[in-house]
Amino acid sequence: MKVILSNQSEYPIYAQIREQMKEQILNGQIAEGTVLPSIRQLAKDLGISVITTTRAYRDLEAEGFIASVQGKGSIVLPTDNKMLRDMYRSQLEEHLDAAIGISRQICMEDGELLALLKERQEMRGSRG
Amino acid sequence: MSNTLEVSGLTKQYRDFALQDISFVLPKGYIMGYVGQNGAGKTTTLSLIAHLIRADVGLCTIDGMTYEKQPVQYREAIGYIGDKDDFVPDFTVRDVRAVCRDFYPTFRADEFDALVRRWKLPEKKKIKSFSRGMKVKLMFAAVLCRDTSLLILDEATNGLDPVVRREILELLQDYISDGERSILFSTHILSDLEQIADYIFFLHNGKKVFCETKEELQEEYLLAKGSLPELGADAKKCLLGVRGTDVGFEALIRTDDAACLPKECVLEKPTVDQIVVHLIQEMEG
Numbered sequence: 001m002k003v004i005l006s007n008q009s010e011y012p013i014y015a016q017i018r019e020q021m022k023e024q025i026l027n028g029q030i031a032e033g034t035v036l037p038s039i040r041q042l043a044k045d046l047g048i049s050v051i052t053t054t055r056a057y058r059d060l061e062a063e064g065f066i067a068s069v070q071g072k073g074s075i076v077l078p079t080d081n082k083m084l085r086d087m088y089r090s091q092l093e094e095h096l097d098a099a100i101g102i103s104r105q106i107c108m109e110d111g112e113l114l115a116l117l118k119e120r121q122e123m124r125g126s127r128g
Numbered sequence: 129m130s131n132t133l134e135v136s137g138l139t140k141q142y143r144d145f146a147l148q149d150i151s152f153v154l155p156k157g158y159i160m161g162y163v164g165q166n167g168a169g170k171t172t173t174l175s176l177i178a179h180l181i182r183a184d185v186g187l188c189t190i191d192g193m194t195y196e197k198q199p200v201q202y203r204e205a206i207g208y209i210g211d212k213d214d215f216v217p218d219f220t221v222r223d224v225r226a227v228c229r230d231f232y233p234t235f236r237a238d239e240f241d242a243l244v245r246r247w248k249l250p251e252k253k254k255i256k257s258f259s260r261g262m263k264v265k266l267m268f269a270a271v272l273c274r275d276t277s278l279l280i281l282d283e284a285t286n287g288l289d290p291v292v293r294r295e296i297l298e299l300l301q302d303y304i305s306d307g308e309r310s311i312l313f314s315t316h317i318l319s320d321l322e323q324i325a326d327y328i329f330f331l332h333n334g335k336k337v338f339c340e341t342k343e344e345l346q347e348e349y350l351l352a353k354g355s356l357p358e359l360g361a362d363a364k365k366c367l368l369g370v371r372g373t374d375v376g377f378e379a380l381i382r383t384d385d386a387a388c389l390p391k392e393c394v395l396e397k398p399t400v401d402q403i404v405v406h407l408i409q410e411m412e413g
Contacts, residue, residue: 010397012343012346012347012397014343040157040304040305040306040307041305043301043324044298044301044302044305047297047298047301047323047324048323048324049159049323049324049325049326049342049343050157050158050159050304050326051158051326051327051341051342051343052342052343055343
């Protein structure tokens with residue numbers, strides 16, 4: 001596990017920790033069942049405040065990546081496919097919303113947007 | 129008891145200065161930075177908490193104890209380090225060790241010796257020949273080897289080189305690592321200490337301006353830079369503590385108000401120092 005913080009980053013420290021841990025959990029560098037360092041240990045290792053690390057862990061917990069177990073600390077949960085799928089699905093929705101927004105701005109008809117989507121899909125080869 | 133320190137309504141009147149109605153709590157296991165200009169009342173507050181001076185009104189409790197009911201335990205619970213050492217100049221490290229052992233029942237001489245060795249403090253030299261860094265280390269050694277629950281640091285890291293500051297920083301994080309003890313430190317320059325502080329209390333002219341977590345504080349404000357003529361009247365009203373020059377301005381703005389600035393303006397995350405400086409400028413007009 002590694003966490004590298006940058007003061008130049010536009011993201012606050014807690015978000016940097018959260019995103020870096022999330023990425024490593026998703027790509028398997030931090031395995032399921034791993035016990036993460038305690039919030040106080042991590043604060044000390046990174047030379048930052050306890051409240052900052054608490055917030056990063058709380059976010060990870062809320063998003064279902066880790067669970068805090070009394071007496072054991074924070075444990076990495078299995079990233080089952082459903083959760084991953086849900087996450088990517090909501091990302092997809094965001095991008096589609098953006099596409100719809102742009103199409104409305106230029107008064108494109110909904111049918112035309114759908115046709116465009118189909119055209120793009122075909123360009124990348126058919127699937128399913 | 130989840131708070132190490134509770135301060136309520138602390139007031140002290142001097143002829144030319146008054147500390148007015150200071151209240152805050154410091155939960156167990158956290159670090160609070162007590163910030164303000166020279167003369168804002170930082171040392172007065174810390175001295176009142178440590179009962180080095182007496183308050184006109186107000187109450188402090190440490191781990192639920194008051195000085196009035198349990199003066200000895202209350203004092204024992206505090207580790208106080210000021211910006212000047214109070215060592216007898218002709219004492220050596222050995223003399224300090226002997227005095228501490230007589231004076232504090234919880235003083236652990238073996239831990240003291242270990243710290244003295246780790247920091248290579250000369251045991252036989254007189255303290256008056258010590259550098260500032262060596263004196264600060266000796267003060268920390270004397271305090272850290274006792275069972276305390278609140279560390280009060282009054283400008284304790286002033287005049288230290290970056291390497292020693294770094295070491296002190298780690299010591300402080302060690303101190304709170306079991307989640308039972310807390311640190312209250314005052315300073316007018318935050319820089320590296322800002323990193324480890326959980327709460328920031330900002331004092332101005334003897335009065336509390338705010339006390340919140342550093343996270344909240346840094347989300348509340350943005351640092352805006354740009355050129356004043358490009359701003360409309362509405363945008364100008366949102367700026368706090370504007371510092372304008374011929375080539376542009378720098379000011380603080382509430383994150384919620386940032387949308388009223390033209391996109392030519394640069395927005396940055398402010399440091400706690402920048403927040404404090406601009407707020408003082410705003411208050412002084």
